[in-house]
Amino acid sequence: MVVIDKAILHILDVNEANEVFSDKLLNMDLSTVEFLIKHIEKSVTSQEAKKGTFYTDSEFKSLVEGYKNEEMDFIAFSREVAASLYKLLITAEAVTSADVLICDARIDEVRQLVIFKCNNHQGYVHQVNVDEEGKINTELVNNYAILPGLTQKMDEFVFINLENMEVLSKSRKYNVDGNAIYLIPELLLECGQTPSPAETIKEINKVVKKVAEAYCQDEVAAVTAVKNFITENIQNEAVIDPVAVGKEVFQDNPSMQADYSQAMEDAGFAEPVEVNQEATLKKMRKHKLSTDTGIEITIPTDYFENTEFVEFFKNDDGSMSITLKNIQNIINR
Structure with a gap:
């Protein structure tokens, strides 16, 4: 269950080098509440989201703790978050303007800070004009600030558990000073990340194919064995252990097991990862x-x-x- 206690929207128009910070909270009417709750429910269970831990010297963590300890109010806190993000975005290449939604919410009775970065999308809306004679003229207008619909996904988001300060985020890479980086977790939040469930499954399949090919084995059969193993095991526990997958798929060949395990470790995917049971089973x-x-x-x-x-x-x-x-x-x- 999701309960939204406070929410605010700020506009980061990087194309026009303009920040529009709200001085008031969002009016929580039925449509606004529906919009926020739908996207919170969809995002918090996303298999593309990564768990993270703040670095000990993270300034953003200190900012969040200050808000949590009531050293500043929600509006002032949200403006600082939006301003910090804006300063980072204008240093990156090929960045689109965005709306930033920030919520103080309770998800299954756990207080969480939610940040949605809604990259503006192009779309058409109608406009009604009335001339001096009172005649109505309707027209199509190309709008560059369309937010994601209820059936769409948020481009980037952050959930911060205010009880234990754990981070869950989905972000994209931006080019900053010639380097492709995950701007939000690396520069804004200053936190480390673990692989997402979707990334882990993708990497498992990639390495299994590569090892099977190297040993002249059937790649299709190997990937099928991966799906069968994952499907069977996550029905008992919603966790995928990449090492256990390799032991099962290549159980008759210790050399293939060793090559697989080494490749997964080198790629940074050796640790078990929690998954959304329903979504993973559907895919598998x-x-x-x-x-x-x-x-x-x-x-x-x-x-x-x-x-x-x-x-x-x-x-x-x-x-x-x-x-x-x-x-x-x-x-x-």
Whole structure:
């Protein structure tokens, strides 16, 4: 359950070098509350979000603690956050203007500070004009400050647990002085990050394919084994252990296990990561294949190794064939 106690919006127009800081809190009418709650619920469970820990000398952490200890009010605190972010954004290349929403909220009874950086998107809105004679003229107007809709995702966000100061964030890289960096966590928050669940799964599949290819093994079968293992294990505990995945997939070959584990460690993905059970299971239950001939096939993971439904053949010329079986009906989509 999400309860929003305070919320405010500031405008960071980097294109016009203009900051518009609000002096008042948002009016929490039904549409505003719905907008904020929907995006909070969607973002806090995002598999692209990374957990983080503030550096001991983080100035942002000190700022948050000052607000938490009531050394400043919410409006003054939010303006400092927005001003700090603006100063960083104007140093980066190819930055779009943004609205910054800051909330003091309770998520499942835990007090959290929420920061949404809503990059402005282009869109069309209608405008009604009335001339001197009272005649109405309607027109389309190209608007450059469109916020994400309820079905869309926030571009970048930060959740700070005010009870234990843990950080959860999703951010993008910006070019600053010729270096691509995660501007919000690295420069604004000054915190370290662990890999996100989505990144971890992607890296596991990447390394499994690479190791299978190096040992002339079937890459498709190896990736399928990954999905089967993850699907089975996260039903009991919503955690993925990359090392355990390698031991299972390459259980008959210690050398492949060792190469996989070393590659995951070198890439910084050796530690277990918590995942959203429902979202991960939904993703793992299907296996999508793309062929070099442009054909795409989506097969339920449960059927992948069941030769009663699908079978793979290696032809004498090195090409592959796929046979789909026991089909009663085909629907065009």
